[in-house]
Amino acid sequence: MTASNNLTDSLLEMYQVEYPGFKVIDKESSPLMRFLGIILGIFSKRWMDSVSMSLLNTIYLSKNARDSTSLPLILIHEMCHFVERKNVGSWRFYLRYIFPPFGKSWYRAMIECRAYAIQLVSKEKYGYLDNEVTLVRMAKTVSGPIYLWPIEEKAAYHFILTMARAAKPSRGCLLDYGSSLTPVWYLEFSRKTLKVVGDVYDRQLADK
Ligand SMILES: [Zn+2]
Numbered sequence: 001m002t003a004s005n006n007l008t009d010s011l012l013e014m015y016q017v018e019y020p021g022f023k024v025i026d027k028e029s030s031p032l033m034r035f036l037g038i039i040l041g042i043f044s045k046r047w048m049d050s051v052s053m054s055l056l057n058t059i060y061l062s063k064n065a066r067d068s069t070s071l072p073l074i075l076i077h078e079m080c081h082f083v084e085r086k087n088v089g090s091w092r093f094y095l096r097y098i099f100p101p102f103g104k105s106w107y108r109a110m111i112e113c114r115a116y117a118i119q120l121v122s123k124e125k126y127g128y129l130d131n132e133v134t135l136v137r138m139a140k141t142v143s144g145p146i147y148l149w150p151i152e153e154k155a156a157y158h159f160i161l162t163m164a165r166a167a168k169p170s171r172g173c174l175l176d177y178g179s180s181l182t183p184v185w186y187l188e189f190s191r192k193t194l195k196v197v198g199d200v201y202d203r204q205l206a207d208k
Pocket residue numbers: 077081111112115
């Protein structure tokens with residue numbers, strides 16, 4: 001079997017071995033998602049078409065995500081949530097994520113910052129150099145209406161950057177290893193993800 005040059009396929013292949021039990025489906029094919037779309041559409045018109053999400057073992061990819069060149073990064077983001085839930089347990093994960101639904105929500109903010117941070121370092125590993133622009137945009141997203149304003153933008157920026165630094169294996173992670181911001185499962189998930197991203201990027205360069 002030859003290794004795939006397609007990043008999405010390669011990531012799915014690895015995740016299915018390392019973190020089995022998830023499935024990926026089109027968001028609009030789910031009645032539950034269509035129902036949620038009516039409610040959450042009040043807060044964010046982009047929610048149905050643009051926001052992908054994971055719920056229990058299913059990752060729901062939005063239409064825009066599937067058409068986007070960012071699809072592998074979106075998959076990484078949602079897998080990060082899947083792996084976090086597996087590690088902390090569903091009850092704890094969802095209670096932390098949902099409460100408080102409005103106003104500042106530390107746990108929801110941290111769960112999202114973690115997923116965005118691994119997206120950020122994966123993008124960098126894949127050869128993109130606009131990470132400051134991406135980081136600013138991510139901080140705006142995490143602190144905005146899609147997540148019901150759980151944290152201030154400046155704080156989101158700081159946390160994503162801190163987590164992204166810890167997620168890079170070259171940084172050693174010694175200080176951050178197993179901290180509450182960047183727990184062990186997260187650093188392992190980052191390491192496995194970045195390995196695939198780096199390998200695919202190298203293969204694509206070699207083919208050029
Ligand atoms: Zn998320």
